[in-house]
Amino acid sequence: MTIELGILIAIGGLIISFQAYQLNKTKDLKTDSQESAELKAELGYIRKGVDDIRIDSKANEKQMAHLSERVTRVEESAKSLHKRVDNMENKGVEHIG
Template sequence: MTVELGILLAIGGLIISYFAYQLNKTKEVKTDSQESAEVKAELGYIRKGVDDIRIDLKANEKQMAHLSERTTRLEESSKSAHKRLDSLELLLKELEQK
């Protein structure tokens, strides 16, 4: 009888171990799933932030191009104004000499 009792205890221990393993496995899967969902959500927030930064960067690039164009026009205009002023100065000197 002691052998049978020992076998029953061994089989009972195996069954309990198996159910404990299955329970922990289920908990681990749930934990992994939850962590995976959190990581995906955080990646979504990061992706949205990067997209917002790209949109802002494109807007800034357009603004810089516009300002560069305006600066070029102003430089050309000031160069033209300097030429006109130089010619006026020459004209004034000629008039003063007469």
């Protein structure tokens, strides 16, 4: 009878061990699924941030191109003004001399 009791205890221990293993396996799957969902959400936030940065960058590029055109026009206008001032000075010098 002690041998049968030992076998029953061993089988009971195996069943409990197997059930504990299955329970831990299920918990691990739930934890992995939750972590995967969190990573996907974080990647989504990062993707949106990168898209926002790209949009801002394109807007800045357009603004820089516009400012570059304006600076070029101002430089041309200043060059023209300097020529007119130089001509006025030269004419003024001729009248004096």
